[in-house]
Amino acid sequence: MTGQQATLRAMTAADLPAVHALEQRMFPVDAWPEQMFHDELAQTDTRWYLVAEEEGPEGGTVVGYAGLMCVLPIADVQTIAVAPEHEGAGIGTALLTALIEEAARRGADDVLLEVRRDNPRAQALYARFGFEQIHVRPRYYRDGVDALIMRRQLRRPEDAASAPRPPGGTA
Structure with missing residues (x-):
């Protein structure tokens, strides 16, 4: 770790070459094809992806990423990864926290x-x-x-039964 603090932001199509390179490095046997990331980003009603970026002299470098699918009442962590040289810096914790918060915001009862x-x-x-x-x-x-x-579990089953749902179920 270089000592820089990574910031989280929404993943964009411009991030996908860097995300895919990190994906191949982290998961060589099971890496998603880059097109799959494009397809995931296109599903804005049920998907939410972010990157962890570290600023450097050449601009921002993607050092982690994560994605969530939310089809109520369940949210599912689709992917989460942090570059090995950045492990232990709190990036995975920040990414997972953001995914759980987004699942709760969308009204999910559970995250899988x-x-x-x-x-x-x-x-x-x-x-x-x-x-x-x-x-x-x-x-x-x-x-x-x-x-x-x-x-x-984000909510106990007895709480979830009476909780209001966002309009459209995934907002």
Whole structure:
């Protein structure tokens, strides 16, 4: 880490080459094609993506990114990644906080995510945020590693039944 503070902002199409390069570096076996990011950004009614950017002499550098799908009553963390050289600087925490806040703002009852069984660092982050493992998807990833499905309840079921929903269900 260079000591610079990363800032979060909405992901744009201009960010996608840098995001895709980081995606390929972080997830070489399971990297999303760049077109998938374009498709996700186009679905503004149910998707929300952001980047963590560090300012430097050459301008901003994408050092992390995250995305959320929200189809009420569930929100799902689609992706979250931080460049290895920036781990431990609070960027993952900031990204996950923003996703959870957006899920709550949109009226989700729960936030779900999948995490590799062999990624204890990510599992620990999610546990700190109150996510609990609810299921296992055997051999979910292309290299045969299981996915742990984790959930964080944003509202208790009895609260959710009487809570008002935003107009259109996803605002």
